[in-house]
Amino acid sequence: MQNLFTDVFDNYSTTRAKLGGVAKLVGTPDQNALLEEIPHRIEAYLKKRKISHLYKVKGSIGNGNIARVPWVGIFRKEITENAENGYYVVLLFSEDMSRCYLSLNQGITAVEKRYTKNFAWRKMEEAAARAWSYLDTAPDVWKGKIPLASTGDLGRAYEAAAIASYEYFRTNPPSDALFFENLTTLLKYYERLYYLFNENLHSLFSVSEEEFQSVVLEKAAQLNVSEHAKNIVGAPLTVNPLSNKYVRSPVVAAAAIQAAQFSCEIDATHWTFLSRARKQRYVEAHHLIPISQQSRFQASLDVVANIVSLCATCHRLLHYGADNERKSILMELFKQRRVRLQEHDLQIASNDFLRFYARTAPIDD
Numbered sequence: 055m056q057n058l059f060t061d062v063f064d065n066y067s068t069t070r071a072k073l074g075g076v077a078k079l080v081g082t083p084d085q086n087a088l089l090e091e092i093p094h095r096i097e098a099y100l101k102k103r104k105i106s107h108l109y110k111v112k113g114s115i116g117n118g119n120i121a122r123v124p125w126v127g128i129f130r131k132e133i134t135e136n137a138e139n140g141y142y143v144v145l146l147f148s149e150d151m152s153r154c155y156l157s158l159n160q161g162i163t164a165v166e167k168r169y170t171k172n173f174a175w176r177k178m179e180e181a182a183a184r185a186w187s188y189l190d191t192a193p194d195v196w197k198g199k200i201p202l203a204s205t206g207d208l209g210r211a212y213e214a215a216a217i218a219s220y221e222y223f224r225t226n227p228p229s230d231a232l233f234f235e236n237l238t239t240l241l242k243y244y245e246r247l248y249y250l251f252n253e254n255l256h257s258l259f260s261v262s263e264e265e266f267q268s269v270v271l272e273k274a275a276q277l278n279v280s281e282h283a284k285n286i287v288g289a290p291l292t293v294n295p296l297s298n299k300y301v302r303s304p305v306v307a308a309a310a311i312q313a314a315q316f317s318c319e320i321d322a323t324h325w326t327f328l329s330r331a332r333k334q335r336y337v338e339a340h341h342l343i344p345i346s347q348q349s350r351f352q353a354s355l356d357v358v359a360n361i362v363s364l365c366a367t368c369h370r371l372l373h374y375g376a377d378n379e380r381k382s383i384l385m386e387l388f389k390q391r392r393v394r395l396q397e398h399d400l401q402i403a404s405n406d407f408l409r410f411y412a413r414t415a416p417i418d419d
């Protein structure tokens with residue numbers, strides 16, 4: 055293994071420069087190590103432990119564009135077979151080729167698509183930190199964020215999403231014994247998390263009301279949100295075990311805000327300030343039938359028909375206002391939406407509807 059590491063450290067930057075950014079196979083020692091030899095050694099080790107059928111091992115120098123941070127991934131097939139989704143063990147070489155990490159890391163694409171890129175980086179870090187409360191610390195293991203000296207988005211995502219890692223310097227690559235001992239520890243963590251959380255670690259981060267509304271506005275300012283929302287409507291609502299709350303889709307809420315043209319649906323003349331999210335007016339998404347009532351309905355409450363766009367004051371009025379202040383407003387919104395709700399199999403009498411608001415409902419409901 056030591057020679058193979060050195061082959062990558064010594065040659066990858068030169069190969070990358072020569073190829074001018076294109077991920078072309080030219081059979082250099084670094085490519086040979088990353089794509090053939092290191093994966094083969096890892097496969098042989100898994101075979102020896104009689105667990106090779108559970109994993110896919112794959113090296114990568116990038117797809118189309120050559121990677122700044124090349125890697126060899128060890129994917130638990132039931133969780134994921136690619137680096138975009140789920141979580142996996144991966145050998146990552148830093149962009150400056152000064153070091154590498156064997157890292158239990160997370161795919162970021164699914165969270166990035168559902169929320170935003172910056173949000174995903176933050177939340178991956180949160181999930182990684184929280185995962186540690188379920189793992190026993192092994193000696194020399196690195197917890198959390200790793201420095202890959204990366205100038206690209208993919209590398210920075212790996213930095214943020216690292217859960218547990220071992221660091222090896224170019225000047226002192228690991229012996230086979232050490233490398234496979236470290237791999238054994240990370241595979242043990244991998245199995246533990248799989249046992250606890252299944253195929254992704256998304257339940258390990260929470261989304262506050264403020265974060266939700268700001269992601270919604272950001273998404274609403276993008277084009278084609280409603281097209282995208284159509285595709286994901288009907289997805290079953292999941293409960294985050296951390297908060298014990300249903301997880302709302304920002305894309306669906308964004309489609310509702312877009313449909314309302316960033317105005318308050320109680321009164322379109324209500325003044326709101328311009329938000330930072332691409333200079334649209336600031337409004338908030340509110341689920342008319344509160345999402346906490348999901349268990350009473352077969353059909354999903356997280357649909358555009360059930361989401362109204364409100365100015366911040368009206369939104370708070372609906373959650374915190376005195377009954378005599380909000381009753382007529384609630385009835386008016388209900389009247390406006392009744393038919394659309396019925397079209398989505400959300401049938402409900404007005405009395406029952408009002409009862410959902412009888413107590414103070416949390417704002418993220």
Ligand SMILES: [Zn+2]
Pocket residue numbers: 339340341369373417418419
């Ligand atoms: Zn609300």
Ligand SMILES: [Zn+2]
Pocket residue numbers: 318319320321324364365366367368369
């Ligand atoms: Zn309003």
